[in-house]
Amino acid sequence: MRPVADSRSARAVFLDRDGTIIEDVSYLRDPNEARLLPGAAGAIKRLKEHGFRVIVVTNQSGIARGLLSRNDYRLTERRVDELLDAEDARIDGHYFCPHLPELTGPCDCRKPGVLLFRQAAEQFDIDLNASWWVGDRMRDVLPAEAFGGAGILLLTGAGEHEARDEHASRFAKAGGLAEAVELILREVRSQESGVSRRSPRS
Numbered sequence: 001m002r003p004v005a006d007s008r009s010a011r012a013v014f015l016d017r018d019g020t021i022i023e024d025v026s027y028l029r030d031p032n033e034a035r036l037l038p039g040a041a042g043a044i045k046r047l048k049e050h051g052f053r054v055i056v057v058t059n060q061s062g063i064a065r066g067l068l069s070r071n072d073y074r075l076t077e078r079r080v081d082e083l084l085d086a087e088d089a090r091i092d093g094h095y096f097c098p099h100l101p102e103l104t105g106p107c108d109c110r111k112p113g114v115l116l117f118r119q120a121a122e123q124f125d126i127d128l129n130a131s132w133w134v135g136d137r138m139r140d141v142l143p144a145e146a147f148g149g150a151g152i153l154l155l156t157g158a159g160e161h162e163a164r165d166e167h168a169s170r171f172a173k174a175g176g177l178a179e180a181v182e183l184i185l186r187e188v189r190s191q192e193s194g195v196s197r198r199s200p201r202s
């Protein structure tokens, strides 16, 4: 049990990477091809200014397919951090699933699996129940429901197609990360003024 004195765990926003923070290049292998999407860095900076943990969780089945190595992935991760740093924005943690069930068997880390979110919650003391999930695919936002958080489906990248999913109506939509962050901050403000459907945790 967590002692009461230590109960101030943080909210997080869990971000997908491809089609959410950077342009979705299939199986991106060359770090120099990473391009930030418009408004993404500013949006992440705003989340940090408001005290959120910002965590990237990404499915990288290109590794299972042999199209890129774990080291390629790590170099791109570093490149994304550099690009964000140049705009004064920072990611707290990066998590990735290198698997593909058809090739490497089932795993609990490939989204919508929840393993990586649990790991991040432990590492960064995150209140999952008060957190957000943002991405351009249903599998990015479905984990929100497993934890009692909220998901916002981006209509960037694959999102326009994904928005036609039969379950998409359960999630808020936004035209990009900047708009999603506006929704989140608006929700937080309304929670703080006590008019929200989501009661803050005591």
Ligand SMILES: [Mg+2]
Pocket (backbone or CB within 6 Å): 016, 017, 018, 019, 020, 024, 135, 136, 137, 157
């Ligand atoms: Mg994506």
Ligand SMILES: [Zn+2]
Pocket (backbone or CB within 6 Å): 097, 098, 099, 107, 108, 109, 110
């Ligand atoms: Zn996995």
